[in-house]
Amino acid sequence: MKEILKFKNLLFLSIFILLSSCGQTIDWDDDKEYITISFNSEGLTKVLSYKGLPFNGELVEYFDDEKTQLKQRIDYKEGLKDGLSEEYNKNGQLEKNVTYKEGEIEEEVKYTYYENGQLSLKVTLNERDQSDGPFESYHENGQLHIKGIYKKDELDGPYENYHENGQLNAKGSYKKGEIDGPFEFYHENGQLSEKGAFKDGNLDGPYESYHENGQLFAKGTTKDGLLDGQWEEYDEDGQLNEKRSRMY
16 A cells, blocks of 8 residues: 555656646747757857756746736747747737747748738748748738749749739749749739740740630740740720731
């Protein structure tokens, strides 16, 4: 019986210690006298200790003494940033979140805003502070403007652009900073405006453009960014206006 009670006491003590060391929240201003920051053995990564022990839990900091305006919060594990770090402005808007693993940055996302409070830009950065990953920009009315992917500060991958009314403006793809492959442009009313293809940043291949009412406006072939071969133009009623051959 005594052994059972002893085991239960040890189990309770172990659980208490575990809970005490995990999920703890400390405030930078209130607890800074107990906080020390050093470097690991390689001298590269900061280690945060609380009351002499590597900290496990959440560090928070506020703009105000009343603790109503959060400035930042950071997750720690064994003294190292591990998990999510968030920074806010005085308007309560998220300005940056960073995902850490054992003190190293895995992903960083920055946010900028218009004066009216609407989100302007959301972009993923790499360790060199280059745009590297998904990004989104917005019109001042809150509608999505551009959606795409960066690779080391260059557009690379699927790309979409929208009018302020929410209608699709353009879609295609980029390669190493240049538009590449099939593309489509649209009028604000949602009707197709242009379609064709790019190669090495230039129009190349069959091309068509359309009036706002959906009627074909022009069609032909392009090569290296120039018109090549037969070209046709139509009015808004679908009647052929001009047909000729061009070579530039």
